[in-house]
Amino acid sequence: MAATTMTTTTANVAAYDGTPRSSSQALRQNLARGARRLTRNPLTVAGLVVVLGLLLLAAFAPWIATHDPFAQNLSKTLQAPGAEHWFGTDEYGRDIFSRLVHGSRITLYIISLVTIVVGPIGLAVGVISGYFGGWVDTVFMRITDIFISFPGLVLALAFVAALGPGLDHAIIAIALTAWPPIARLARAETLSLRKADFVVAVQLQGASSLRILVRHIAPMCLSSVIVRLTMNMAGVILTAAGLGFLGLGAQPPIPEWGAMISSGRRYMMECWWLVAMPGAAIMMVSLAFNLLGDGLRDVLDPRSE
Amino acid sequence: MAKTMTMNTPANGPTIQVDKLNLSFGIGASANQVLYDVDFSVEEGEAFGLVGESGSGKTTVLRCLAGQYDHWQGSLSIHGQKLGRKLDRARCRKVQMVFQDPYGSLHPRHTVETALAEPLAIHGIGDRDARIDAILSKVGLPLSFRFRYPHQLSGGQRQRVAIARALILEPRILLLDEPTSALDVSVQAEILNLLADLRVRDGLTYLLVTHDLGVVAHLCDRVAVMQQGRIVDMQECAALSGSMPTHPYTRMLVEASRHYSREMAQIAATDAAAASRVAA
Structure with a gap:
């Protein structure tokens, strides 16, 4: 990083040739710097590779899968992993590898929907609560406290029990339990920012509260929220798998990983692959999201710059 | 630049008038x-200076004028108009502040252009490219x-951007909250010279808060x-540097600042002048 050894006099810095010539170039330089920092940590790269692999797997599932994930073959039930069925077959003779590949789509569907719902809600509640303070803060934070004081899985169970089992209901239930930590995080960030000089400066320029929140405070909270969401994805996958395991998430014959473990547990002692394969998939993806989250925190956290 | 702004002629009274300003935090016994x-x-x-040690309330006065507190008592007026407790856009175009x-005063995720375009966007002022170039x-x-x-x-460059941001709305009054105390000595002189030049060129009114009597004497x-x-x-600033002031606290401040090496500041000032000649 020779560029950082800038001299302080105006004359010398004008000749510094890394100076961006347009705002898009400035943005690109910023992104490139972030990407360099992200790829410096081998663990982060490992996480990134697994997550990208998951994306590719989901995108090309029909071409990657060797069998139809729903096709039953009762003459070939509970076969051990081998040349024909790479990860073996389950109690209905379905190919476990193909079911795992198609299950990646369901996992991604759950993560992305939960994130899309939870991120904006948590950010909005936290930022508004932290910026305005007073009774707004009190009301929002007491609601958040109520949600946070239940164990996530139990609350999700209650919601699913009320709404009825199913994948979409499981997603709603997970989203309802996942936003409060995000809101708290965004509120804490906002509290530290709202008296910052750059916020006072823009207030003094006559900016409306909406403009300050959207353009000045939310972008500063966004990085820690993204990090937290990435870390949360592991938890979301596990909760979804847990709900699936309890029979309250995806319903058979959908090849959801948790549901696969659940149906395989009756044969677990004799046929380890029924449980081990989806279990390993869940573990790898959760671990990958955790590693990626750690790496993103190193890049995005303004305090680490 | 001054042609586009609605000039408020100082027909009625001083530019800034502060009367019986009282402020307290907390309620009741506490x-x-x-x-x-x-x-x-x-x-x-x-250019009016407010000096005093830490905690003497000088920055608080500035923040009242900047609309950061809304529970003061007394009266504040600018160009003869009483100030309300809340900021309004017209006031923002008259009074700006340098921190x-x-x-801490520049948004870490905004480029210089974004920072300077923001006030123009808030006030719906067009011709942004030309204005940003001009102010830079x-x-x-x-x-x-x-x-x-x-x-x-x-x-020093950041502080120049902060000054540019304050001036892009073409205010008549600049509130300066220790604008040089976070900078090293040679850069301090550059910024002070810039502020002095800008005041002469645009006829600005300054309210400067500082604990540095050298800055006051300069500006x-x-x-x-x-x-x-x-x-x-x-006091008149001329009186401050000449004879000994009469008030004991002022005398103490002046004496304290004289121990601070005058030569060092002088060298720094000539260095800065040389550097700015090279830059130009």
């Missing part, structure tokens, strides 16, 4: 009064700095000395 009957007025085009810490050259920054982020700028016409929330003395 109330802590920080300002006691602060009175002063600043004329059009004048002490150039590292006015504060002595190369136009190529336009797309830099604050972390790509030095402290200000008159100075008020604050101690524990009260103005205890008011």
Whole structure:
């Protein structure tokens, strides 16, 4: 990083040739710097590779899968992993590898929907609560406290029990339990920012509260929220798998990983692959999201710059 | 630049008038009064200094004028118009502020261009490109700095951006909250010279808060000395550097500042002048 050894006099810095010539170039330089920092940590790269692999797997599932994930073959039930069925077959003779590949789509569907719902809600509640303070803060934070004081899985169970089992209901239930930590995080960030000089400066320029929140405070909270969401994805996958395991998430014959473990547990002692394969998939993806989250925190956290 | 703005002719009274300004924090028995009957007025085009040690309330006065507190008592007026407790857009175009810490006063994720375009967007002012270029050259920054982020700028350059941001709405009054105390000595002189030039060129009125009597002597016409929330003395700056002031607290401040090496500041000032000649 020779560029950082800038001299302080105006004359010398004008000749510094890394100076961006347009705002898009400035943005690109910023992104490139972030990407360099992200790829410096081998663990982060490992996480990134697994997550990208998951994306590719989901995108090309029909071409990657060797069998139809729903096709039953009762003459070939509970076969051990081998040349024909790479990860073996389950109690209905379905190919476990193909079911795992198609299950990646369901996992991604759950993560992305939960994130899309939870991120904006948590950010909005936290930022508004932290910026305005007073009774707004009190009301929002007491609601958040109520949600946070239940164990996530139990609350999700209650919601699913009320709404009825199913994948979409499981997603709603997970989203309802996942936003409060995000809101708290965004509120804490906002509290530290709202008296910052750059916020006072823009207030003094006559900016409306909406403009300050959207353009000045939310972008500063966004990085820690993204990090937290990435870390949360592991938890979301596990909760979804847990709900699936309890029979309250995806319903058979959908090849959801948790549901696969659940149906395989009756044969677990004799046929380890029924449980081990989806279990390993869940573990790898959760671990990958955790590693990626750690790496993103190193890049995005303004305090680490 | 001044042609586009709605000039407020100082027909009625001084530019800044502060009368019996009182402020306290907390309520009831735990109330802590920080300002006691602060009175002063600043004329059009004048540079007025507020000095005092930490906690004397000088920055608080500035923040009241900047609309950061809304529970003060007394009266504040600008160009003869009483100030309300809330900021409004018209006031924002008259009064702007430069902060002490150039590292905290610029949004870390906004480029110089974004920071300077923001006030123009808020007030719906067009012709942004030309205005940004004009203001950058006015504060002595190369136009190529336009797309830099604050972390790509030095402290002095950041403070120039902060001054540019304050001036882009073409205010008549600039509130300066220790604008040089976070900078190193040679850069301090550059920024002070810039502020002095801008005042002469645009006829700005300055209200400067500082604990550095050297800064006051360089920039200000008159100075008020604050101690524990009260103005205890008011002087012409010329009188301050010449004979010994009469008020004991002012005398103490002046004596303290004389021990501070005058030679060092002088060397720094000539260095800075040389550097700015090279830059130009």
